[in-house]
Amino acid sequence: MAYKATKFLDTQPSVIASAAVGGKMESEGPLGEYFDKINEDPYLSSDTYEQGESQLQKQAVIHCLQKVGLKGSDIDVLFGGDLLNQCVGTTYGVRSFGIPFLGLYAACSTMSEGLMLASLFVDRGISDRTMAVTSSHFCTAERQYRFPLGYGGQRPPTSQWTVTAGGALIVGEHGGPPYVRACTVGKIVDMGVSDANNMGAAMAPAAFTTVKTFFDDTGMAPSDFDCIVTGDLGKVGSRVLCELMQREGIDISHNHKDCGLMMYHLQQQDVHSGASGCGCAGSTLCGYFIPKLRSGEFRNILFSATGALMSPTVSQQGESIPSISHLVWLSSETTV
């Protein structure tokens, strides 16, 4: 039997809580009402933007715990990561909770990897209750990946705007919808795109590979899902993904949603090709999709966040951008 990257979760564990926190610009976008907390101050009352990003994770964890009346000590393992060098958004954000911690690096696909591992740990009896968290911050990402903020560099039309937001969720054995039904571990895909201002195009083949693998492994089709959610391909990457799928005879154009296209009013908020950052897919899943799966407004979604795995150092050395996408199937219904 050939190996299948797709794993079904025998017990179909629940996402028992989720929370999303954001910044001012996120509050002014189409998803503004779905955040649990908005921070007008980009420093979040800290001394530096990096400490501010850590606050986003701390807030997301606290809001998430509070919703179900839990404490940090009720969580068995916390999975987390972010875009910052050495994932300091996460480590400084969660260090005070004292929760056993497993650090991840998956760039903007971190919430997919975190949700996947958190769900597998509960499903396979490794843990009773797990948590996943991630964040991104426009000001930390901009100066780390591109230019000092004060420089005021021009942004090309294919560029995306890093979301200032955090998302956290808790997975447990029992807790009602949404249920985690299956997941697909992504492969690193590198089609040779080397323009760090066009990450949507670099990441689209990774999303294509993972979503197609899921359909091949399960025999399911796009019509089985209310939404096939990617993050964060933006305008350019979303078009590339739909075209790649179309070539394989799979039409996702009607139910494809990209978190990078949902977060902002593209024209009015001047974000060019859309949004990006771990916090984009992370907060959109935790603030928008999970509550709508819980209420039954959505019945089934595929969540396949995408990550670009380059660094500024290797980009400047002329390297292309390897990308990855991990997929999780979430459902309002359980069959077990």
Place this chain on the structure above:
Amino acid sequence: MAYKATKFLDTQPSVIASAAVGGKMESEGPLGEYFDKINEDPYLSSDTYEQGESQLQKQAVIHCLQKVGLKGSDIDVLFGGDLLNQCVGTTYGVRSFGIPFLGLYAACSTMSEGLMLASLFVDRGISDRTMAVTSSHFCTAERQYRFPLGYGGQRPPTSQWTVTAGGALIVGEHGGPPYVRACTVGKIVDMGVSDANNMGAAMAPAAFTTVKTFFDDTGMAPSDFDCIVTGDLGKVGSRVLCELMQREGIDISHNHKDCGLMMYHLQQQDVHSGASGCGCAGSTLCGYFIPKLRSGEFRNILFSATGALMSPTVSQQGESIPSISHLVWLSSETTV
């Protein structure tokens, strides 16, 4: 029942293969003979040090697969990470294999986290065969964390030397010793040490917390193990760890081994407080300890690699150094 961070592996999966590759300086140290391949050229025939580090991971994976006659397509999931910004040592090193990939960030404790997850995936039937890989490189770490190499900065006596090495291992259901018996997920511990040139002192409390948790959870004692292996505390951190344990009435001074003290001839090779880097514990486990567990020379070891989770950015902002240590119990014997 209180939650225990320590997990027993019901099936006690095997580490069916491991490989270690190193650089010139590592070949001249006490562990020189245990490497599968030595690279005299710090660039590993690449254009940049970063590409060279990626070659270390590629080599480690290839050597490991070859030892058991497997191909990349025989591996269900690969867990990997390293110290470089955005973990590019790993992503560029393994992208050509096409193995489903889950990225980790745990600084120098990456091999512990990778081995733990690789073992749990096999033990709980998520995957048939998994792999973990990591690396570090003196030249990439030095310029990222400290100064350009040409600057020739003085190194304080507490500083450690980043190992140029890679390590990889494969976990499977059946394959003889060593067997993975239990693991303990670490917590982030931050005792306020902010000297980035004294990471051993920063990390020792994390190792202490995890090793003590393992003894508390299992009721076992230091005398049950041939070696209690940490990495990479160096001279300063090892002394701190033994003292912290001693205060709790636990004497590990006779069987404590630190990978950071094993890699080099400290005096002759002028490495001050010892060695460090993901590749230090990674290659010492894969090249030295696993073969000696397979041969029966060692019967039981605890492997508790330690990671310092700061970045240069937040260190320069005055932040202290949060640390973590994940533990795996490896045995030459299985009880199932």
